Amino acid sequence: MSSSVADAAPERAPSGAPPAPRALSRTLLSLVRREFWEHRALWVAPAVVAALMVLGALFASVKYRAPHADLSGDQGPWNGMTLFAVMQGFVSSPLSLVTGIVLLFYLLDCLYAERKDRSILFFKSLPVSDGLTVLSKLLVALVIAPLGVYALGLLASLALTGIWQVNAVLGRLPAIPGWDLGGWLQAELALLLCLVVAALWYAPCAAYLLVVSAWARRNPFLWLLLPPVVAQILERVAFGTHYIASFIAYRLFGVWPILFSHVRLGHGRAFALGSGLAQLDLKAVLTDVDLWLGLAAAAGFVFAAIRLRRYRDDT
Amino acid sequence: MSAVIEARGLTKSYGATRALDGVSFTVEPGRIVGLIGPNGAGKTTALKAILGLTAFGGELSVLGLDPRTQRDELMREVCFIADVAVLPRWLRVRQALDFVDGVHPRFDRARATEILSRTDIPMASRVRELSKGMVTQLHLALVMAIDAPLLVLDEPTLGLDLLYRRKFYDTLLNDYFDRDRTILLTTHQVEEVENLFTDVIFINHGRVVLAASIEDLGNRYQQLTSAGDQATRARALHPFYEREVFGRVAMLFEGRSAAELGALGELRTPSIADLFVAKMQGSPNT
Structure with a gap:
């Protein structure tokens, strides 16, 4: 191996025994890096949102002061963990929303753009299977991007806590109450489990987007929207029902009521952050038949997307 | 191999x-x-x-x-x-x-x-x-x-x-x-x-019209440039392509010997471009 690199003699002996293929992990890493090179919105958009929120907090803390704000919730006084969790929630909501939108367009575009600009002919000239290529995109959308955004949210909330701390020292905000490390770790773990549940529940949606992306000859966005909209209208006109709309809504948001079935908000009850883990009904989610039906559908969609990338010949 | x-x-x-x-x-x-x-x-x-x-x-x-x-x-x-x-x-x-x-x-x-x-x-x-x-x-x-x-x-x-x-x-x-x-x-x-x-x-x-090595082309194909009476005699040897260049006729032959053609004009190995044009115009459906 090493000699072939240093060997500058013109009489190289190519194509002897075929060299071993690149390790799967190295190939996969290259494929994932490629996604972030091509689709820069994947990291730029969340980074900009997080930066804006931190800047906004910085600006607000200079402009306003509330040294005697009441730091007590429905379940008694807040501790530092609660404050941190509130900040993380404050940062995470817009971050998740933006990431969701970015991922939607990413998945719709990733197998379409390479056909549109014909760069698929370059990527297909390399020894990377269509299966691994499609899986790398799913991995980016369901695991790597969400984990990255989670880390970004954590960093941003640390920055917000830092800003609060400085203001507390300056007497502009009340001091942060004592920390509850165990409770904080539980809240973080609960958030990570939500990411796992989201990855499992949204896998069929993501895989379906990949199929549309691999299939559409032009305008995948239209191909995503048009069929369900037309089907809904036809259903409404023909039967006066709205099963399709409810099905889509269920597939988009249906898992969260199951996951949070223990949580009762309102009437003096608040989400008890200190016991974040106990609040999640993970068992109900993992035994939910619709989750597994969705995963089976996802497997089918992934298979379809791989076949489409392998055999669709429109370059 | x-x-x-x-x-x-x-x-x-x-x-x-x-x-x-x-x-x-x-x-x-x-x-x-x-x-x-x-x-x-x-x-x-x-x-x-x-x-x-x-x-x-x-x-x-x-x-x-x-x-x-x-x-x-x-x-x-x-x-x-x-x-x-x-x-x-x-x-x-x-x-x-x-x-x-x-x-x-x-x-x-x-x-x-x-x-x-x-x-x-x-x-x-x-x-x-x-x-x-x-x-x-x-x-x-x-x-x-x-x-x-x-x-x-x-x-x-x-x-x-x-x-x-x-x-x-x-x-x-x-x-x-x-x-x-x-x-x-x-x-x-x-x-x-x-x-x-x-x-x-x-x-x-969608069809292969010709497949050969360059050495083979030299042995198989000849291009003859001639005029007048010589051209008429050459035409009797069934060239598969001919065209007029400045009053002279360039003809392409397949499988003729240099001895046969040498007396009838100027003989050389056709260029790939010449052969290409000849073969494309001579191939079916054109």
Whole structure:
């Protein structure tokens, strides 16, 4: 191996025994890096949102002061963990929303753009299977991007806590109450489990987007929207029902009521952050038949997307 | 040594159009083979079949592998440039090296860097910032650093100016080609690359019109230029093509001896371009 690199003699002996293929992990890493090179919105958009929120907090803390704000919730006084969790929630909501939108367009575009600009002919000239290529995109959308955004949210909330701390020292905000490390770790773990549940529940949606992306000859966005909209209208006109709309809504948001079935908000009850883990009904989610039906559908969609990338010949 | 490419009766239709209509040919190792035909003749379809990019009928073996079922293995042994403009426009030069290095076991990064250092291409540029000629140089640098036994090029210099085209083929011949490698190249600019080939395959309307090595062409075909009475006598020997040049007649013969024709005018081996024109106009459905 090493000699072939240093060997500058013109009489190289190519194509002897075929060299071993690149390790799967190295190939996969290259494929994932490629996604972030091509689709820069994947990291730029969340980074900009997080930066804006931190800047906004910085600006607000200079402009306003509330040294005697009441730091007590429905379940008694807040501790530092609660404050941190509130900040993380404050940062995470817009971050998740933006990431969701970015991922939607990413998945719709990733197998379409390479056909549109014909760069698929370059990527297909390399020894990377269509299966691994499609899986790398799913991995980016369901695991790597969400984990990255989670880390970004954590960093941003640390920055917000830092800003609060400085203001507390300056007497502009009340001091942060004592920390509850165990409770904080539980809240973080609960958030990570939500990411796992989201990855499992949204896998069929993501895989379906990949199929549309691999299939559409032009305008995948239209191909995503048009069929369900037309089907809904036809259903409404023909039967006066709205099963399709409810099905889509269920597939988009249906898992969260199951996951949070223990949580009762309102009437003096608040989400008890200190016991974040106990609040999640993970068992109900993992035994939910619709989750597994969705995963089976996802497997089918992934298979379809791989076949489409392998055999669709429109370059 | 067994053949690098063995094609038997390849067929492929796009709707009513037969892009490949029973194409058979063999490519031996260590050759530079020109797959030559007019636009729409089926060249690109044949290459797509060889590279496993399209479905087709017939038997095809490339380096002992079936492109339909063993494409992933095949791509470790074959390099191809499908077109000049297929490098993604968002890719940076350095990223291109990183990426190919990360996925290709036969890629020699130091060699690619060395080839690139001889060009004006900056490592930090994106493909979209490079000129068309530079993109081709970049792609060629990537491909030349891959130590693969078979290189397939589809109209690699289309749309480039003469300087870049010359440089491209010079680099290919001097720095890349050796007897262990095989190059298959399509083009419709025959006159420009005819000194490059060791073998040619003419293809038209999805059929192979002629397949021969350059040495064979010299033995099989003669071009006779004559006039007047000599031309009439030559015509009796059934040339398969003739045209008038400045009052004299150039005729192409197949399988005639130099002794037979020598007395009838000026004899020489036809250029590939002349043969191409003759064969294309003489082939069916034109």
